[in-house]
Amino acid sequence: xxxxxxxxxxxxxxxxxxxxxxxxxxxxxxxxxxxxxxxxxxxxxxxxxxxxxxxxxxxxxxxxxxxxxxxxxxxxxxxxxxxxxxxxxxxxxxxxxxxxxxxxxxxxxxxxxxxxxxxxxxxxxxxxxxxxxxxxxxxxxxx
Amino acid sequence: xxxxxxxxxxxxxxxxxxxxxxxxxxxxxxxxxxxxxxxxxxxxxxxxxxxxxxxxxxxxxxxxxxxxxxxxxxxxxxxxxxxxxxxxxxxxxxxxxxxxxxxxxxxxxxxxxxxxxxxxxxxxxxxxxxxxxxxxxxxxxxxxxxxxxxxxxxxxxxxxxxxxxxxxxxxxxxxxxxxxxxxxxxxxxxxxxxxxxxxxxxxxxxxxxxxxxxxxxxxxxxxxxxxxxxxxxxxxxxxxxxxxxxxxxxxxxxxxxxxxxxxxxxxxxxxxxxxxxxxxxxxxxxxxxxxxxxxxxxxxxxxxxxxxxxxxxxxxxxxxxxxxxxxxxxxxxxxxxxxxxxxxxxxxxxxxxxxxxxxxxxxxxxxxxx
Ligand code: FES
Numbered sequence: 001x002x003x004x005x006x007x008x009x010x011x012x013x014x015x016x017x018x019x020x021x022x023x024x025x026x027x028x029x030x031x032x033x034x035x036x037x038x039x040x041x042x043x044x045x046x047x048x049x050x051x052x053x054x055x056x057x058x059x060x061x062x063x064x065x066x067x068x069x070x071x072x073x074x075x076x077x078x079x080x081x082x083x084x085x086x087x088x089x090x091x092x093x094x095x096x097x098x099x100x101x102x103x104x105x106x107x108x109x110x111x112x113x114x115x116x117x118x119x120x121x122x123x124x125x126x127x128x129x130x131x132x133x134x135x136x137x138x139x140x141x142x143x
Numbered sequence: 144x145x146x147x148x149x150x151x152x153x154x155x156x157x158x159x160x161x162x163x164x165x166x167x168x169x170x171x172x173x174x175x176x177x178x179x180x181x182x183x184x185x186x187x188x189x190x191x192x193x194x195x196x197x198x199x200x201x202x203x204x205x206x207x208x209x210x211x212x213x214x215x216x217x218x219x220x221x222x223x224x225x226x227x228x229x230x231x232x233x234x235x236x237x238x239x240x241x242x243x244x245x246x247x248x249x250x251x252x253x254x255x256x257x258x259x260x261x262x263x264x265x266x267x268x269x270x271x272x273x274x275x276x277x278x279x280x281x282x283x284x285x286x287x288x289x290x291x292x293x294x295x296x297x298x299x300x301x302x303x304x305x306x307x308x309x310x311x312x313x314x315x316x317x318x319x320x321x322x323x324x325x326x327x328x329x330x331x332x333x334x335x336x337x338x339x340x341x342x343x344x345x346x347x348x349x350x351x352x353x354x355x356x357x358x359x360x361x362x363x364x365x366x367x368x369x370x371x372x373x374x375x376x377x378x379x380x381x382x383x384x385x386x387x388x389x390x391x392x393x394x395x396x397x398x399x400x401x402x403x404x405x406x407x408x409x410x411x412x413x414x415x416x417x418x419x420x421x422x423x424x425x426x427x428x429x430x431x432x433x434x435x436x437x438x439x440x441x442x443x444x445x446x447x448x449x450x451x452x453x454x455x456x457x458x459x460x461x462x463x464x465x466x467x468x469x470x471x472x473x474x475x476x477x478x479x480x481x482x483x484x485x486x487x488x489x490x491x492x493x494x495x496x497x498x499x500x501x502x503x504x505x506x507x508x509x510x511x512x513x
Contacts, residue, residue: 061425064386065327068425082419094418094430 001142005126009108009137012036015073019051022143027104029139030055030087032074037087038141039076040102044092048080050101056084058093105142114138157241158482161495164502164509165245167346167399167442167471168236170277171224172251172269175200181268186261200252202348204367205476211368214477225475229277229284236474237283240482244502244509245474247277247286248315248346248399254292255350262291266301270311278310285509287315287344295331302335312506313342313397318374319349325378325385337391340507342440345378347371347400372447375401376409379435383413386426388438395505397440400473404447407461410435436464440505442471443497445478446486455488469505470498 006020006029017030019041026041028051041051057072075093076085084093085101092099109117111134114126126132157163172178175196179187190196201224205212213225217235226232236245253265266289273286288305290298298314305311314336322328324345336343348371354360356370357377375398382388382396410432417424417431427434449455459468472484489497503509 059422059425061389064390064426066426082422084422092418094421 002125003107003140003142005114005132005138006038006141007139009139012139015055017051017055019049020141022141025143027141027143029106029141030076032087035088036106036108036139038104038106039085039087039090040104042101043078043080043083044099044101045078045081045083048078050076050078050085053077053079055087058084107140107142108137109140110134111136111138114140157243158239159241159485159494159498161498163240163242163470163498164506165236165240165242165472165474166397166469166502166506167248167344167444168232168245168474169226169476170229170232170247170249170273171226172200172249172272173224173227178265178268178272181271182264186264198252202250202252202255203351204348204364205250209364211364211477213475214480217475217477229280232474233281233283236472237281240472240484242283242470242472243511244283244285245472246312246344246506247273247284248344249273249286249289250315250317250346250348251289254289254317254348256291257293259291259294259297263294263297263301265289266291266297267304270301270305274308274310278308285310285312285506287311287313288341289315290332292316292320292350295329298332299335302332302339302341306335306339306341309508309510311341312508313344315344315346317348317350318345318371318378318398318401319351319353319355321350321352323378323381323385325381325383325387327385330387330390333387333391333394337394340393342395342397342505342507344397344399345375345401347375349374371400372402372405376405379409379439380413380431382439383427383431383434384424386424388434389426389428395438395440397442397469397505399442399471400445401441402445402447403441403443403462403468404449404455404458406435406441407458410462432463436462436467440467440469440501442469442473443486443489444471444473444484445476452486452488455486459488459493465493465496466501466504468497469501 004022007018012018012031014031014033017028020027027038028041030037041049043050054077055073056075056077057069058075060068060070074087076087090101090103111132114132218225249269256262269289278284288311290301349355413431
């Protein structure tokens with residue numbers, strides 16, 4: 001595993017995601033209320049591109065006929081069969097123990113730090129299409 | 144153990160080597176005339192004036208001469224309605240199978256009456272008649288409370304009226320009525336049932352408010368009988384989806400004559416679909432199969448009869464619980480011959496649960512005398 005720079009902070013608005021490819025794997029990087037999370041862009045059910053699904057809240061209820069939406073923006077609904085996943089953990093809401101989307105660690109570093117650490121052997125790796133500036137902060141994913 | 148006790152235990156152990164509780168037998172109301180003493184003057188007069196005392200109130204699906212209506216050796220002399228004699232029922236089902244208890248589910252044509260008042264009057268009369276002519280006569284008998292199905296307020300009144308008599312152990316409804324059973328219209332009934340520890344027995348049969356299949360009216364009994372399980376599936380889904388078990392966590396449902404071999408596929412399909420659309424029913428917080436295993440019980444006759452005993456074992460495994468099946472004979476209907484009421488695949492501890500434990504756990508008002 002190694003850290004990879006995948007986006008500039010500010011590039012992914014809260015409530016949205018960006019699809020990136022790191023070491024041949026497609027990931028979705030999500031901004032949930034200012035915190036970043038990364039999930040494999042592949043539903044554990046039948047493989048749909050999860051990032052095409054809607055980012056939603058959690059429908060809850062205390063009794064029949066009573067509806068509440070909580071945790072707005074923290075869940076992702078698969079575009080194919082509607083399974084709900086917790087963006088923070090990748091766990092399926094209905095079956096959290098057995099059904100999980102692979103989740104990756106994410107961190108934010110300053111451009112200065114990224115440049116300082118940027119070492120060919122240890123990472124963080126910076127895609128060739130990406131130029132790092134000391135003025136900005138960057139989102140890194142551990143893949 | 145002295146010999147007398149031994150003999151008694153043996154008698155109680157019946158033909159299956161273990162005592163049994165028969166969860167579905169059918170007393171028949173011989174005629175409206177039988178019920179006359181249980182109506183008040185107004186209704187007696189009305190029933191005579193309107194010729195209602197001469198109607199037979201037989202359910203359309205069970206005309207007396209249809210083969211399944213009664214096993215040949217269980218028919219009564221002189222053309223009396225099968226199941227209409229308590230002494231003979233005692234002999235045929237309690238003595239013959241060595242059952243310690245039998246639960247009477249009285250399926251009477253008045254369940255289909257459109258008049259709420261008349262339906263309530265019939266339900267009350269039938270329950271009074273059951274108490275006096277059946278329960279008083281044989282201490283092994285218990286009964287489901289007959290209720291007017293389409294007026295929950297009247298239904299609750301009838302439940303309250305019987306609540307003090309512990310020999311009424313459940314409430315009887317039909318699988319096909321005016322509305323899906325999960326709908327909130329029925330909730331007052333469930334509230335009362337939960338309060339008094341009465342499971343709801345949902346029995347095969349229709350009041351024919353709608354076609355008994357979802358594709359329209361069938362032509363033959365074959366279709367009517369086989370299609371019942373489809374209605375049970377729909378009701379099971381309605382109860383889960385509408386949140387009956389979230390609202391009334393203490394309630395149990397008994398599906399009588401539903402069959403149960405369809406359950407595994409149904410549970411798989413319901414579980415799978417729930418995962419995709421559970422947001423519209425957020426009160427359903429568990430897999431439907433888990434909810435069903437916790438709250439719904441199934442009587443074994445008529446059995447769907449998988450050809451090999453091993454098939455049945457596998458189905459019970461797939462249902463995923465030893466707690467859901469309960470012994471029944473469906474007397475006097477013709478579902479098996481001789482005393483083959485308990486499928487051979489049910490053996491050992493599973494047989495014990497089916498014959499006894501599961502019913503005791505379900506019918507909480509059934510007090511067993513040691
Ligand atoms: S592929 Fe995602 S729910 Fe089926």
